[in-house]
Amino acid sequence: MSRLSTTLLLSALSCFGVAHAQSTKPGLWDITQKMGGNAEVDKAMAQMQQQMAGMSPAEKKMMQDMLARQGMSMPAASAGGGMAMKVCITPEMAAKQDMPVQADGECTTTITSRSANSLKMTFVCKNPPSTGEGTYTFSGDTAYTMKMLMKTTHQGKPVSTTLDGQGKWLSASCGAVKPLK
Template identity: 65%
Template sequence: MPLIRTALLVCTAALCATAQAQSIKPGLWEMQSKMGGNPQMDQAMAQMQKQMASMPPAQRKQMEDMLAKQGMSMPSAAAGGGMSTKLCITPEMAAKQDLPVQEKGDCTNTVTSRSGNVMKMSFVCKNPPSSGEGTYTFTGDTAYTMQMQMKSTHQGKPQNMTMDGSGKWLAASCGNIKPVK
């Protein structure tokens, strides 16, 4: 599970840079990502999905509710795996073109270039140590796609991962999803 925790932190850190490229619409956003390129990660994610599927309904609902409180859900393996996260972007965040900064992992995001609707960025996280770079392509102020390459270390061994993702604006109101502070 430490490898999945690392990937989730890296994923969240990477998602936190998306608004720095273009103007984005305030409100509720859904961000989907799928990790790949690492057999151990793929196996761990498949095992976690299998464990979730085999839980008694009450226990699975409790786990899903816990994830939902954080704006997250895990699609089933049949749905292609991956993670779905909902974030609330306040009007102030959108005006500053700034999404919440990932506090866990002590991460730094840097926009390395912008051209038209494309932004390239890099990030470095200290805990767990990881780094990466990615490309975001925006479709107006309500959607984007992204591809990332990430490096980390697990049990003293270097790990390389990829992440494909997308984000889309869902609604002006964030409902019960609170902005990350």
């Protein structure tokens, strides 16, 4: 996997937790996201998806285990070239209406405004180095849409990436998916 696609994937995964920062229903959520913004990013994402599809069983298990420690399941390709994954939100997390603590402490997220149906936030990640801002628009407590702009560097050049996503509540039971940390 190229350094750019790895950086973008890790930055995106660090942002998944924000989905429950507004009033949301606890349980299993289906999260889909699509990155874009420039030809290099689109190429890197297509390459990353090909590489993920071609991973050996041992490599897939290693990635699944890493994501499971963060409370996420293995991303899968979704319609339109995006990524889809399942995320578990506990009742305690939903009640806090706040960001989960990143297990590695590498990202800091700040909620800049909140209304009845939207949330605006910014984030800064140390590893991979990236910054961004985003807006979540909620449809009750069982669905949301998201738009985000992320900035990082690749080979010393600035790279801006857009991230469009949505979340949909699936069930009260998370099954085998562990809660976000």
